[in-house]
Amino acid sequence: xxxxxxxxxxxxxxxxxxxxxxxxxxxRTALGLLYDRHAQxxxxxxxxxxxxxxxxxxxxxxxxxxxxxxxxxxxxxSNARSWIFGIAYRVMGERRRKTSRLREILREFRAGExxxxxxxxxxxxxxxxxxxxxxxxxxxxxLVLTQVHGFSSEEAAEILGxxxxxxxxxxxxxxxxxxxxxxxxx
Amino acid sequence: xxxxxxxxxxxxDVLLQLREAPPPVMDPxxxxxxxxxVLRGELPTPAGASVKHGRRLAAxxxxxxxxxxxxxxxxxxxxxxxxxxxxTITASDGAAYRRIDEEDGNVRVTIDAGSVDFQVGEHAxxxxxxxxxxxxxxxxxxVFSVRVEHRRTTGISVQQGSIVFRREGLDALILxxxxxxxxxxxxxxxxxxxxxxxxxxxAPSPTPSEPSVPxxxxxxxxxxxxxxxxxxSADAVGDAEDDAFLRVxxxxxxGRHEEARLAARDYLRRFPSGFRRVEMAKMAE
Numbered sequence: 001x002x003x004x005x006x007x008x009x010x011x012x013x014x015x016x017x018x019x020x021x022x023x024x025x026x027x028r029t030a031l032g033l034l035y036d037r038h039a040q041x042x043x044x045x046x047x048x049x050x051x052x053x054x055x056x057x058x059x060x061x062x063x064x065x066x067x068x069x070x071x072x073x074x075x076x077x078s079n080a081r082s083w084i085f086g087i088a089y090r091v092m093g094e095r096r097r098k099t100s101r102l103r104e105i106l107r108e109f110r111a112g113e114x115x116x117x118x119x120x121x122x123x124x125x126x127x128x129x130x131x132x133x134x135x136x137x138x139x140x141x142x143l144v145l146t147q148v149h150g151f152s153s154e155e156a157a158e159i160l161g162x163x164x165x166x167x168x169x170x171x172x173x174x175x176x177x178x179x180x181x182x183x184x185x186x
Numbered sequence: 187x188x189x190x191x192x193x194x195x196x197x198x199d200v201l202l203q204l205r206e207a208p209p210p211v212m213d214p215x216x217x218x219x220x221x222x223x224v225l226r227g228e229l230p231t232p233a234g235a236s237v238k239h240g241r242r243l244a245a246x247x248x249x250x251x252x253x254x255x256x257x258x259x260x261x262x263x264x265x266x267x268x269x270x271x272x273x274t275i276t277a278s279d280g281a282a283y284r285r286i287d288e289e290d291g292n293v294r295v296t297i298d299a300g301s302v303d304f305q306v307g308e309h310a311x312x313x314x315x316x317x318x319x320x321x322x323x324x325x326x327x328x329v330f331s332v333r334v335e336h337r338r339t340t341g342i343s344v345q346q347g348s349i350v351f352r353r354e355g356l357d358a359l360i361l362x363x364x365x366x367x368x369x370x371x372x373x374x375x376x377x378x379x380x381x382x383x384x385x386x387x388x389a390p391s392p393t394p395s396e397p398s399v400p401x402x403x404x405x406x407x408x409x410x411x412x413x414x415x416x417x418x419s420a421d422a423v424g425d426a427e428d429d430a431f432l433r434v435x436x437x438x439x440x441g442r443h444e445e446a447r448l449a450a451r452d453y454l455r456r457f458p459s460g461f462r463r464v465e466m467a468k469m470a471e
Contacts, residue, residue, distance in 0.1 A: 028225050035221050040212060047210035052296075056212065057230040060220050064227055128207055147204050179200040 016080030023070040031067050038081065039063065041149060042088045048144045049137055054095055061095075062088040078158055082151065086159040089141065096137070131181035139174035142167055208337065211354055213322045215294075215315055218428075218461060273314055276303040301333040306347070313435070321353035326438045328363070342367040348438070350465065358465060427453075431462045434469055447471070 016037065022030035039059050046055035065087055073083055132140060138160075145156040146167075153171070157164040212220070223230075273293055277283055281300025287293055295302070296317040306314055306325045316323040319337040323330075328347025333340050342351060343366040351367060352358040361367055430453040437446035450470035454463060 032221065032225055035224055039217060039220065043212045043217075044209040052210075055210070056216060056220060059212070060223055060228075060230050063224040064229060067224075067227065128203060132204070143204065147201050148207075148209060175197045175201055178204070179196050182200060182203075 016084075017073070017075040020066070020070045020073045020080055023067055031063065034066065034084070035063050038084050042084065045085060045141075045144055045149060046088060046092055048132065048148070049092055049140060050095065058088055058091050058095060061091045065091065079155070082155045082158050085145065085149070085151070086161070089159055089161075127182060131178055134181055135174055135177055139170050139177065142170040143174040143178070146171060208320065208354070213294075213315065213317050214352065214461075215313075215322070272307040272312065274305040276305075278302070297332060297334045299334050299337075301331060301341075303329075303331045305329045313432075321351060324350045324352070324435070326350065326435060330361075340368065360468065427457045427460050427462075430456060431460075431466070434466065438469070 014033070016034065019030040019034050023034065042062055043055050043059050046058040049055075050058065062084070066084060069087075073080065078086075132143070135143065141160060142156055145151045145159060146153060151159065153164050153167045156162075157167045160167065162170075275283075275285065275295065278301040281302050282298040283300070283302050284296045284298075285293065286295075292313040292315070294315050294317060295304075298319070302316075304314070304316070304325065306328055314325045316325075316332055318332065318334050318339045320339055323332060323339075323342065326348045328349055329345040330347075330349050331341070331343045331345075333342075339351070339353075342349070342361060344361045344363050346363050348360055348362045350358055350360050359367060430449070434446050434449045434453060437443075437449055447470055450466045453460060453466045454470055457463065460466065
């Protein structure tokens with residue numbers, strides 16, 4: 001090891017499963033480490049489905065819930081990352097149900113906002129986001145989990161609480177629709 | 187009509203585009219704030235929980251109308267908003283930005299596209315954070331402009347004071363008055379984490395084709411991986427660390443550079459694994 005190389009600290013080597021175990025005992029350091037490892041990814045996932053403020057709330061609620069139900073994690077049946085994303089997805093569902101009426105009202109406003117955001121030069125990058133936003137939430141979730149976060153279809157099925165066959169079907173339709181939406185925009 | 191193979195290939199291109207698109211990222215300030223709330227077990231305040239359904243609906247409609255009015259108003263050039271005394275924001279026509287005044291007096295502005303100018307007055311106890319698609323910019327008492335195109339920051343120009351530009355996945359930059367940054371040119375040297383030991387002297391000279399481009403100093407990555415030490419005593423240490431960090435920022439804003447340097451050294455002594463250690467190391471130089 002050269003002097004420049006940093007020796008990994010003990011906690012950096014601890015597995016998520018071990019941290020969850022420690023969190024069961026109320027150890028906040030363990031919860032903090034889990035947050036540091038996964039908060040950005042959970043946010044990235046939630047933000048593809050919800051608004052920024054909602055995604056931030058999802059992150060907060062997800063990790064508080066992790067602390068509450070860490071004892072129910074069973075490392076034999078799933079990996080911790082999928083388990084955490086599964087909780088986040090359920091929190092997102094609760095959030096959507098609570099705010100569905102409000103979201104409906106604001107949809108028109110958001111359409112206006114995206115027109116303004118469409119300033120000269122901003123087209124290319126915004127196109128993908130807009131196309132993604134037009135997919136149904138179920139398809140979007142499958143696409144984001146498998147393509148952006150690198151989950152396998154089986155893991156995505158576990159997170160979303162769906163049969164793996166449904167995940168495959170949704171993925172197939174999602175990528176086709178996304179391509180068509182992008183072509184429409186061009 | 188496209189052949190099936192051709193369609194499949196297009197689908198793959200779309201997926202590739204999706205995989206390569208920069209993911210939505212929480213700015214470090216928010217990340218930190220939420221972390222503290224999580225460790226305190228504090229749930230988000232339910233929006234309008236106590237408000238009856240009809241009133242909530244009316245409020246939402248009112249908000250949508252106000253927002254539409256605001257967006258319409260924002261289109262004429264230039265648009266100036268002066269809703270607080272210490273910060274003035276001027277957006278060019280077509281610029282898309284959002285401003286959030288947070289409860290603690292801090293202001294967060296998110297720029298999606300276009301050019302936005304900032305004029306920031308005395309505000310030692312408050313912070314202005316500009317969130318851009320590829321990072322965030324924090325002022326240190328200043329006048330500056332930011333341009334965002336194609337979801338990237340393509341220009342920053344500092345007229346007074348200084349700013350910190352924390353770039354997603356890259357090292358942060360401090361730009362002083364008179365300096366500017368061109369996101370495409372990347373003239374500032376990439377100094378890796380042990381930035382305290384490597385100064386701006388290591389920065390290469392601008393190429394002849396970019397004569398006016400800055401000699402911005404590079405500092406280490408701000409997205410410091412929160413380590414065990416950081417998490418070890420999350421609450422008390424976290425608050426003290428924040429206070430120490432904010433003190434350095436406040437001193438710099440007030441132009442008290444020598445005191446800021448000493449405060450930054452004090453931060454490093456107290457929090458050698460602190461969340462802002464790299465930035466503080468640079469400010470301690």
